[in-house]
Amino acid sequence: MHAMWRGSVSFGLVNIPVRLYKATDTGGIHFRQLHKACRTPISYKKFCPRCHVDLSQDEIVRGFEYARGEFAVVEDEELDAFQGRRGETIDLVQFADAGDIDPVLFQGAYYLAPEASGKKAYRLLWQALRASGRVGVARMTLRSAESLALVRASDADGNVLEVHALAWPEDVRSTAELPYVQEAVAVDAHELEVAETLIRQLTKPFVPDEYRDESRVRLEAWIAERRGEAEAKTKGAEASGEVVDLMEALKKSLELAKQDAKPREAKRKKRKTS
Template sequence: MHAMWRGSVSFGLVNIPVRLYKATETGGIHFRQLHRDCRTPITYKKFCPRCQVEVGQDEIVRGFEYAKGEFVVVEDEELTAFQGRRAETIDLVQFADAGEIDPVMFQSAYYLAPEAGGKKAYRLLWKALQASGRVGVARMTLRNAESLALVRASDAGGEVLVVHALAWPEDVRSTGELPYVREAVDIDANELEVAETLIRQLTKPFVPNDYRDESRVRLEAWIAERRGEGGTEKPGVQATGEVVDLMEALKKSVQLAKQAETSQPRKRRQRKTS
């Protein structure tokens, strides 16, 4: 796993040297664009329309457009110098209950791992967060952009500190323009009771490994068929229908949930052997 950032976590007067790793990766099937005639992958060139030349990476600079066609040029070194210490530090500025942070603010997730000299301080922070049930709110600079971040203790696969980049409050879109969400709707008490029954029926501990990307599996199988002779079958598309009777649909959903529960084979308990 490649570390994408090295710096420190500032915890009061304690600085914990750490490395930052991306916690997730983009899976699924990726398609490339080809020239239909010869099936050669299409390439993209960075081109200056004014000079009519292809531009190399060393000829490109950052620019902020403050007016139409007017830019302020910012060199990478200038931006790093301006950001100063924040460019390499995750500053914990407060602690809070995780439930106080709206999940809509959550963006990318990262793992933190300590450097050799920061193992004890890293473990101390992890244990303190775990015992308190709190999360840390921090300021973090990544790829020359400062963001809010949440730091939490995770015990999935080890005692690991996880960082979630958060959107700034001003970047979260308002729900004011969403249609119908503020209209009053009469909910029948019986419908609500059946809906709550369905929720209870489908409630169980969340185990991530119980889920897989079924669409990816089907697509891989379809592509494998296409590579063989006569493989021209299209991927299956599930039909959808309009729900006419809400109560009837809820009752059938509860019935199906019960049938699914009773049809699942129960796991036998393994006897312990000494």
């Protein structure tokens, strides 16, 4: 992995030198835009519409619009001086229960790894968070933008500290303008009972490895077919019939859940008697 940031985690009077790594990689298949006539990838140029010239990177500066059409230029050195130490530090400012943080705030996910000199302090923080069942709330700066962050101890793939960037509360859009969600709708008691039963039937421990990107698999197979590297393979049959109403859909879902649960129950009984 390539570290995207080096700095430290500030934990009270403890300073832990760390490196930050992106936790997810979208990967997959990416389409490129081509010139239809010759199938050459098109290029994007940085262009000044006023001067009518293409720009090189050293001709581009950062700025903000303080009035319509009026910009103030901010040099990199000025921004670094303004951010100061915070630009290199994840400052843990409090601890909280993870359930207190609305998932709508979650943005990017990252891994923290210690520098050689910070291994012991890193492990101390991980164990303290793990034992307390708490998460750390921090301020951090990435790509010149300050944000809130959640720091938590994970043992899903090693004893790692994870960082989740959080949106600022004022940046979360209001739900007031969403259609229909504010309307009072009567829910049938029997429908609710069936829905709750369905939820119980489908409840089991969440294991991420049980899921895969089926859309990517189908797309890769289709591309392989287009390239002549594989035969087209079709799986399954199209479902027939229409769902009559909400209750009918719930009942059908419940029946499918029961059928799916029978093989798992049989396997558990078989293991107990062996």
